[in-house]
Amino acid sequence: MKYHHGNLKEALIESACSVCECEGHEHMSLRSIAKNANVSQTAPYRHFKTKQDLLSEVAKRGFVELKNVLMNASRDTKTPEDPQEKFLNMGLAYLNFGLSKQNTYDLMNGPECPKDDYPELKTEAQETFAILITTIVELKPGINETELEMMSIKHWATLHGLVSLLRNKDMAESEWGAGPALRSVKKDLRKFLRLAID
Amino acid sequence: MKYHHGNLKEALIESACSVCECEGHEHMSLRSIAKNANVSQTAPYRHFKTKQDLLSEVAKRGFVELKNVLMNASRDTKTPEDPQEKFLNMGLAYLNFGLSKQNTYDLMNGPECPKDDYPELKTEAQETFAILITTIVELKPGINETELEMMSIKHWATLHGLVSLLRNKDMAESEWGAGPALRSVKKDLRKFLRLAID
DNA sequence: TGTACATCAGTGAACGCGCGTTCACTGATGTAC
């Protein structure tokens, strides 16, 4: 170990991203992030003014990744002339991200990093939403402004809500009520999404 | 103040409910709940084994209230022969609950009170979901099991997701992207729900 | 009805923990001359 790390800022962000997924975003302490980067607990203060500054970087990277995930899903669609299929793939990619990066997803959407305090974070979040809208416009060409807004929110709410329901252990593992339903939805997400998007 | 309170258990639960809404469920400390009930910080231990036991009581009451809210909405529908209208009113009632009792809503759906550890809480949660299902069956009579499951999850996810999106300050107050859309959805929730339920 | 006593329902002090942050410091680096 050199005394001067060389690229500690980057290392801390990566450490924070990893701690976030492993420990959960509400258990991310500056101490554990520093320790995980093999550095003293006060070292982060050379690179970030506050803990929140570091967390917002994690959230920002989350949006960058989600944006890429969505764009890739759209690009890789076998039948690019079929906007329905395109949106379906994007929806699946969104769900997949939300389910595999749960804690990051929460941090991105939670109140811990107020987007008004972090312009870059805000931009990334907005651009992510923009991808969704763009695809919906393709889905229903000629849609008017109000309808477009409603459709966007509707689809987004469905995806967002589904992420939340599917990861709810209490529900998913229940033998009654929501449990079986959630399991059968999970078994064929594509089929479910097709129905949800109509 | 008498030394013996008389009904401290009930008073503590009510205090917890009020602290939950005022401070947020993640800031509920046993100390603040006790203080809010004008009692020493250790008094709760005469009535609850752990903090979690007390919190689960708050969540349970949340479900009881939500259940009532949903049943009332269904019962008070002017045109009981119109299941669509009935479901619409229930949806609005659900949204209203989620938006006005945000912290309780989070506690109910969050991981703080694992439902498997609190059978009564689990029962209440399941019964709440059951009301939703029942109404959907009326909505589409003759619907088969799988479709029913999908419809339930779809509608529930939409409601759940919308609660989350609408209370997101970052989004709702944004001047770009989701902001305007969310505001226009909020302005006419009924219209939005009609579209979302199709 | 009066009293001794077990039990119940409170109390304040304290423990031990983890946290964000500050402080005075030290070792490494780079640059002016």
Added chain:
DNA sequence: TGTACATCAGTGAACGCGCGTTCACTGATGTAC
């Protein structure tokens, strides 16, 4: 090229806070005789 020195990027100790929980206690209540 060598050296003095400013600056940078780390360090460990400590502060102050809030938390859940435990402990030994005390005041109030109810009940057996």
